[in-house]
Amino acid sequence: MSFSSLIEHLRMHLSVVLLIVLIIASSIAVIYTKHIGRSEFVALQKLDRQRDNFNEEWSRLLLEQSTWASPGRIEQQARLRLNMIVPTADMVVVVKP
Amino acid sequence: MSRKSKAVNSVGVWRINVVRLVFLSLVLGLGWRLTDIQVLNPDFLRNQGDARHVRKVPVAAHRGMILDRHGEPLAISTPVHSVWVNPQEINVDSVKLPKLAKVLHLNAKKIKNKINSNQNREFIYLKRRVAPETANKVKQLNIAGVALQREYKRFYPTGEVVAHIVGFTNVDDIGQEGLELTHDSVLTGVPGLKRMIRDSRGNYVGGGEQLKETKHGQNISLSIDLRLQYLTYQALKASVQKYNARSGSAVILDIKTGEVLAMVNQPSFNPNSRRGLRNSEYRNRAVTDLFEPGSTVKPFTVASGLKSGKYTPSTIIDTRPGTLRVSGHTIKDFRNYGQISVSTLIQKSSNVAASKIALSLKPEQLWQDFSAFGLAEPTGAYFPGEAMGHLPDPQKWRKLDRATLAYGYGVSSSALQLARGYMVLANGGILRPVSFVKVDKPAQGRRVFSQDDMKQVLTMMERVVQPGGTAQKAAVENYTVAGKTGTVKKAASGGYADKQYLSLFAGVIPATQPRLAMVVMIDDPQGKEYYGGLVAAPVFSEVMTGAMRLLNITPDDLPMTQMRVARK
Numbered sequence: 001m002s003f004s005s006l007i008e009h010l011r012m013h014l015s016v017v018l019l020i021v022l023i024i025a026s027s028i029a030v031i032y033t034k035h036i037g038r039s040e041f042v043a044l045q046k047l048d049r050q051r052d053n054f055n056e057e058w059s060r061l062l063l064e065q066s067t068w069a070s071p072g073r074i075e076q077q078a079r080l081r082l083n084m085i086v087p088t089a090d091m092v093v094v095v096k097p
Numbered sequence: 098m099s100r101k102s103k104a105v106n107s108v109g110v111w112r113i114n115v116v117r118l119v120f121l122s123l124v125l126g127l128g129w130r131l132t133d134i135q136v137l138n139p140d141f142l143r144n145q146g147d148a149r150h151v152r153k154v155p156v157a158a159h160r161g162m163i164l165d166r167h168g169e170p171l172a173i174s175t176p177v178h179s180v181w182v183n184p185q186e187i188n189v190d191s192v193k194l195p196k197l198a199k200v201l202h203l204n205a206k207k208i209k210n211k212i213n214s215n216q217n218r219e220f221i222y223l224k225r226r227v228a229p230e231t232a233n234k235v236k237q238l239n240i241a242g243v244a245l246q247r248e249y250k251r252f253y254p255t256g257e258v259v260a261h262i263v264g265f266t267n268v269d270d271i272g273q274e275g276l277e278l279t280h281d282s283v284l285t286g287v288p289g290l291k292r293m294i295r296d297s298r299g300n301y302v303g304g305g306e307q308l309k310e311t312k313h314g315q316n317i318s319l320s321i322d323l324r325l326q327y328l329t330y331q332a333l334k335a336s337v338q339k340y341n342a343r344s345g346s347a348v349i350l351d352i353k354t355g356e357v358l359a360m361v362n363q364p365s366f367n368p369n370s371r372r373g374l375r376n377s378e379y380r381n382r383a384v385t386d387l388f389e390p391g392s393t394v395k396p397f398t399v400a401s402g403l404k405s406g407k408y409t410p411s412t413i414i415d416t417r418p419g420t421l422r423v424s425g426h427t428i429k430d431f432r433n434y435g436q437i438s439v440s441t442l443i444q445k446s447s448n449v450a451a452s453k454i455a456l457s458l459k460p461e462q463l464w465q466d467f468s469a470f471g472l473a474e475p476t477g478a479y480f481p482g483e484a485m486g487h488l489p490d491p492q493k494w495r496k497l498d499r500a501t502l503a504y505g506y507g508v509s510s511s512a513l514q515l516a517r518g519y520m521v522l523a524n525g526g527i528l529r530p531v532s533f534v535k536v537d538k539p540a541q542g543r544r545v546f547s548q549d550d551m552k553q554v555l556t557m558m559e560r561v562v563q564p565g566g567t568a569q570k571a572a573v574e575n576y577t578v579a580g581k582t583g584t585v586k587k588a589a590s591g592g593y594a595d596k597q598y599l600s601l602f603a604g605v606i607p608a609t610q611p612r613l614a615m616v617v618m619i620d621d622p623q624g625k626e627y628y629g630g631l632v633a634a635p636v637f638s639e640v641m642t643g644a645m646r647l648l649n650i651t652p653d654d655l656p657m658t659q660m661r662v663a664r665k
Contacts, residue, residue, distance in 0.1 A: 041303050052176065052247065055159075056229070059175040066170050066254040071327040086646070089574030094652055095661045 152301075153308060154293045158286025159249050160270055161314030163263055163277070165323040166356075166535045171259050172277065174249040174270070174314075178232035179225040184212045187242030197243065200234045201227065226250050255323065257365040258330045261381040262321060262357075262533060264481075265368040274379055276319065276533055278481050286314040318535040320356030324647050325349060325640075329359040332639045333617070337363040340622035340632055346383040347636065348516040349615045349644070352605070354539040355520065355529040357478070358613070359640075360384075360513070383512040385482040388618065390515050391505035391585035392446045392629070393603045394467070396522060396554050398503045399439055401466035402454040403550045410440045410553050416449040424497045428452050428504075444560040446567050446582065448504045455503030456496065463499065464491040469528060469545035470518035472510050477530025477540070486510040505583065516616040519603050522558075522579075523611035526551045555579045559608045562634075571604055571634035573641045575652035575659075579611075580604025580637065582629035587621065597621050600632035606641050607653040613644060 010017055067073075078084040134142060163172035180201060187194075189209055198205035201224045208223065215221050225248070227235075232245055251266050253259075264275020272281035289311030294303035329347050337345040342363075349359040366378040380386070402408035419433030430449050434441070442450040455463055468474060473488035487509045489498060501507045510518075513531065521528050526546030529539065558579035562572045568582045583601030586593040600619040605611045617633040626632055645652070 038302065041305060044305060045301065056176045059173055060229070062170055062173060063175065063252055063254050069169075070255065071324055072331075086643075090659070092575055092652060092655070093659050093661055094655055 150294050150296070151304065152293050152295050153290050154301075156289040156291055156311045157247055157249065158288045158311050158313050160251065160266070160286060161284040162316045163284070164316060164318045165259075165321045165326070166318060166358075167322065168318070169255075169323045171253065171255055171263050171319065171321070171323070173252050173254065175252055176247050177226045177229070177250045178235075178245040179248050180223040180227060180232070180235055181220055181244055181246055182212060182223050183219050183242045183244070184215045184217075184221060185219055185242075187212060187240065189213065191240060193238055193240045197223075197235065197238055197240060200231060200238065253368040255327075256369065257367050258327055258361075259321060259323070260365050260368045261362050261379065261383075262319070262360055263368065265371065265379075274481065275381065276317070276480075279479055280317055280534075283317060284314045287312040320351070320354075320358060320532055320535050321360070322358045322647075325359040325644050326361065328643045328647070329361045329640050330365075332636045333361050334363055334365075336619060336632065336636050340619065340624060340626070342619045342623065342632075343621040344377075344382060345617075345619045346386070346512045347615065347617045347640070348383050348512050349613055349640070350516045350520050350531060352520050352523045352611045352614055354536050355477075355517075355531045355542075356536060357513075357531055357533050381480065381482070383618075384476075384478070384480045385484050385511070387484050387486050387509040387511055388599055388620075389506050389508065389585050389588060390510050391583035391599070391601060392448075393515060393581050393583035393601050393616075394470075394472075394505040394508065394518075395443060395446065395451050395503070396558055396581055397467055397470050397472075397518065398451050398455055398463075399443060399557065400470075400522070400546060400550055400554050401458055401463055402439065403553060404466060404546060405458055405462065407457060408439050408454060410557055411438050413438055414442065414447075414450040414453055416447050416453075419449065421449045421452055421500070423452065423456075423500045424495065426497055428500060440557040440560065443554075443557045443581065444563075444566045446561075451503040452500040455499050460491040460494050460499055463502070464488065464494075466546075467502070467508070470521050471514055471528055472508060472518060476511075476513055476517050478513065478533055480533065483513075484511050486514055505585065512616045512618050515601075515603055516614050519605055519614040519616065521545060522551050522555055523605040523614050524551075555605065555608055555611070558605070562604075566630075567628075568602060568604075568630040568634040570630060571602055571637045573606060573638055573645065575655050576606055576641070576645055576650075577608035577654045578604055578606050578637075578641070579608035580634070582634060584627060584629045598627040600627055600629045602629050602633035602637050604637050604641075606645070607650065609653045612648070612650055613641070615641065 159176070160174040162170055162174070164170055189212055194208065195205045198208050203224065211221065235243065235245060249270060251270065253263065253265070262275055264277040265273055266277050267273050272278040272284065277284065289307060290309040292304045292306045292308055293301045296302045329349060333345050333347045345363040347359070347361045348357065350356065351358050360381070360383050362382045364378050366374055399408070413436050415436050416430060416434045417436070419430045421428045428448050430447050434445055434447050437445065437447060437450060467488055473486045475483065475485060489507060498507050517531055525548040526544055527542035528545045529542035532540065558581055559577055560566050561568050561580050561582065562578045563569070568580055571578055571580050581603055583599070583603070585599040585601060587597040587599060588594070589597070598621065600622055601617070603614070603616045605614050615637055617636045619632050622632045
């Protein structure tokens with residue numbers, strides 16, 4: 001079959017050729033979207049894990065903060081380290097407008 | 098030739114028909130199978146496929162936090178990990194197994210036995226709720242068949258300071274005591290469900306759609322002020338230890354809103370490690386335990402007297418000779434006070450005078466006035482195990498019952514109920530429900546006494562902490578205090594126990610513009626001192642001195658030298 005007759009042949013079945021091209025294109029598109037889907041899913045899982053870890057850390061920090069800031073410790077630090085005292089009654093002055 | 102070709106032809110036709118038939122039946126068969134799979138029974142294969150690859154994975158929901166009124170955490174759920182193993186996947190003879198045992202502080206042999214005896218299962222826990230560092234080490238070992246599961250564990254950062262109010266949860270995170278129990282439905286989250294696709298090695302490779310939404314538990318803000326709570330805890334604990342008392346309770350209420358700002362009991366417990374815990378330790382005595390309130394109800398008796406119109410603060414009552422005989426029973430005063438005013442009755446805590454007032458009033462009216470202070474009715478706090486107390490039926494009252502009611506015997510109340518009664522005195526005669534949860538707007542109360550009567554009673558009660566009163570040790574410098582002591586003989590089987598007392602103090606501060614009401618109860622102090630004015634009153638003074646400063650309440654009893662006027 002000569003080259004020109006092949007061209008002739010293709011021209012006669014133009015619609016079929018078009019469909020074949022479209023099928024190939026769409027199958028590549030399927031592969032591509034599947035790939036995107038997978039990688040996005042992996043990213044989502046990673047973010048989920050990250051969120052869980054942050055939550056974990058946050059509640060740990062909250063616990064730590066409340067331990068450091070417990071009234072007992074504050075009082076101790078104020079008295080011993082900063083030499084603070086509770087003002088006695090005669091040291092209180094009320095300023096009225 | 099033609100006949101021959103015809104014969105050949107007919108053989109050919111027969112053959113070709115067979116071939117046609119075979120191919121046709123093949124096509125029909127395939128077509129039938131195709132419709133069967135695709136149209137008639139499409140679910141079978143789909144289910145089989147799903148069963149191999151799709152998993153419904155639960156998403157843990159955490160329990161809400163319990164916070165104090167300023168947002169300080171009192172109970173937090175933090176994620177922890179539980180180590181589990183799939184006996185069908187793990188290699189029991191792996192060299193990593195002893196390492197895992199070491200990390201988890203378990204016996205390697207026991208792990209091996211556990212795995213071997215559960216060969217037909219796919220999931221067994223090795224150790225639940227391990228520390229984050231341990232979980233990390235397990236992850237680093239990277240053993241096939243060993244995995245971590247996220248769970249939540251409840252922590253109580255304030256330990257025993259707020260233990261009785263907050264309560265605790267069990268190992269499955271369900272509330273067992275205290276507000277963890279009453280607010281369980283609000284705090285509890287609803288675990289979600291998501292669809293995940295798994296490959297042949299068990300890794301999740303797709304999916305993630307939510308089948309059921311994860312609903313995390315809601316946070317609750319309590320009415321408790323952690324600073325006041327801590328202050329009260331320290332003072333009460335020190336006092337209970339000092340007097341070697343059996344137990345103790347203290348309650349502080351906000352007069353304007355009915356919120357519980359602090360509530361402490363001794364002995365207490367550590368909610369973070371509850372091994373060997375006894376009921377006597379985790380009971381919230383201030384709410385669940387009843388006692389006879391004794392002299393602390395005398396202001397109620399006087400209020401009833403004022404309301405009847407028969408008495409004013411200056412009405413003189415004859416208490417001579419310091420005893421009063423009622424139905425063959427003798428009511429005694431500490432000493433013979435002589436002829437005293439109603440005001441002095443409260444200052445000196447005269448049983449005789451109080452009984453005389455009670456006996457002169459109509460029994461039904463007296464009963465009504467006592468219940469108007471919230472005695473023997475629910476406080477509105479809805480705390481688990483809340484005790485209602487007891488106020489006897491006036492129909493069955495004998496004369497002696499009325500006389501003893503006047504000074505707080507034959508009636509029972511919890512510390513919280515008593516504090517609520519003092520709230521009525523302090524807020525001008527309005528009975529309000531109390532709340533353990535922070536309220537934006539005070540709950541609707543009910544007027545039970547006139548503002549004027551309450552003001553008069555409160556003014557009389559100021560003399561209790563002044564020189565000559567029974568509770569000078571309850572005084573708070575720079576502030577006026579209105580209060581009343583109580584020293585109650587403890588009831589025992591068949592009467593009253595000898596030398597066993599309850600020391601009580603109930604007070605309101607500042608008396609001229611009340612903000613807080615507090616009840617201190619110390620059960621069975623040992624030693625020579627057992628009077629409410631000596632044992633319980635100092636706790637009030639100590640806590641309130643700090644509370645006034647913390648809440649920044651303006652002093653109402655300041656010497657003139659300490660007043661300054663800001664320049665304009």
